[in-house]
Amino acid sequence: MSHWFDTITLWLEANPQWLGLSIFVIACLECLAVAGIVIPGTVVLFTLAVLAGSGSLPLWQTLLLAYSGGLLGDAISYALGRRFHQNIRGLPVLRDHPEWLSGAENYFQRYGVVSLLVGRYIGPLRPMLPLVAGMLDMPFVRFALVSLLAAAGWAVAYMLPGWATGAAMRLPLPEGFWSAAGIVAAAIALMLLIVIHSSLREQRGATAISAALSGSLLIGLLIGWPHLDTLDQGLMTLIQEQRGPAMDSLVLLVTGLANFGTQVAAGVLLTLLLLLCRRQAAALFVTCCMLGTALCNTGLKHLLARARPEVLLQPLETYSLPSGHSSAAFALFLALGILAGRGAPARTRLTWLLLACLPALLIALSRVYLGVHWPTDVLAGALLAGCVCAASLALLQRRAPMAPLGARVWWLILPATLALLSGVSLWSLPEAIQQYRY
Structure with missing residues (x-):
């Protein structure tokens, strides 16, 4: 995994035109059911934000791409839960790791709408809660409104530190x-x-x-x-x-x-x-x-x-x-x-x-x-x-x-x-x- 990550980073440094798409895709995967638990999305997003701050992308574009990708990941997860309902438990990965779904389901049933806001910052829960919301038939309009708000705060919290680090490394700062x-x-x-x-x-x-x-x-x-x-x-x-x-x-x-x-x-x-x-x-x-x-x-x-x-x-x-x-x-x-x-x-x-x-x-x-x-x-x-x-x-x-x-x-x-x-x-x-x- 480390060798693969270093290779991708070096390639993006040489091909900055693909950086925006990479931020969008990784943000989507980080918020996508199951995938967000498997991939080291937090580390990858921070690295991509550093590359963006080094001169490849302005701050507003970096935040917008991460925000849009996160929203797409939420929407796909919600749609999967709404489509398969309880049958989602039979999928190969979730069948082997039932605790991923049960933990998110217990959290959602305990805190309701609030869980989608708070759970956004708890790694194992973030990609699973939209799936559970769809599985338990949460109204789409309510889910969408909460997701729009939660994804905005998440994009700022996850991308701003990395982007600022990259920009600080680029500029001729005082001794x-x-x-x-x-x-x-x-x-x-x-x-x-x-x-x-x-x-x-x-x-x-x-x-x-x-x-x-x-x-x-x-x-x-x-x-x-x-x-x-x-x-x-x-x-x-x-x-x-x-x-x-x-x-x-x-x-x-x-x-x-x-x-x-x-x-x-x-x-x-x-x-x-x-x-x-x-x-x-x-x-x-x-x-x-x-x-x-x-x-x-x-x-x-x-x-x-x-x-x-x-x-x-x-x-x-x-x-x-x-x-x-x-x-x-x-x-x-x-x-x-x-x-x-x-x-x-x-x-x-x-x-x-x-x-x-x-x-x-x-x-x-x-x-x-x-x-x-x-x-x-x-x-x-x-x-x-x-x-x-x-x-x-x-x-x-x-x-x-x-x-x-x-x-x-x-x-x-x-x-x-x-x-x-x-x-x-x-x-x-x-x-x-x-x-x-x-």
Whole structure:
């Protein structure tokens, strides 16, 4: 397998015109029933993304090809399940490995539609869940809507790191970039490993550990950001290279989701809806997360007084560190992710947090793309929100765990909150186009 993989990689380097098709096909196979378990799709996709980032394909094409391939794999798996139903168990490979199908079936019956979102990031379940959805006659429209959303987050999570790595290797980056990037990446990886380990072992102080680690890393970043200038300059160059009129409008829509007025409206709406549903503890938790993050962010900005990058024609007059958009987005979506995981096993809780971080990460990256924040600004915003959210949860669960919200509550709060965010972002788009000219 290793020799075959090396041969294909070398061939694609010599024939980059086939790279796009390869990304599409491998993404399809990675999400295709049975095939996604057999082939090392994650490793192959990362390698293809590195090749794409080295200059063969722009980022939007790489993400679009992976997204389309993943959707096709989902659709084929669903169609197979819908066509054969229970007879699918008699196929040669599934007959020899019944645990592949039974595990996905149990997960689907336990979590329903949610399993298609969460299971997308759990290797053995990803290719089998669409098959099970078809086998159990899940309505096609519902499956398609969930698949469209799940495949988008999956494409970003699986392709963006590899593409960024390839692009960073291609560009003439400042001296000291890789050492600074290595230190920051190692610190974040160590924090995540400790948090994941303590959560999976169900340690009593796992939430407090998460808050302490996020806070410690944030303090280190706030003290050491002057020494990370090469990292900021290099990443800013990498991301600014992707700017173009077509991408600007989309990025402005994304960044508008975390404008101050939008976040205030979303926070108030979410809190009122939770109070209406008699979920006082959840409402208090959301308030602590969003209000606490906003107050800390404002104080730190004025304390540090870091200047913004000089990219815009009319630079913003406010300070840069930490990023308010980044901290607000992570506070909102992390709060939703934490609430979604209440009462679930540790692996499911962690997966919900991963899902919650994806839209917040896109908003954070949009600030660097627009040239109004340094990369360390958005990282500081994410760490600040993570610290406040974890500390708030630890304080509120001192006596008893927070109760799950229930499906009816989610069907009320989630569509209303997302509709508000999207509506306000669209409404403010013309003003944003004028504000973020470069």
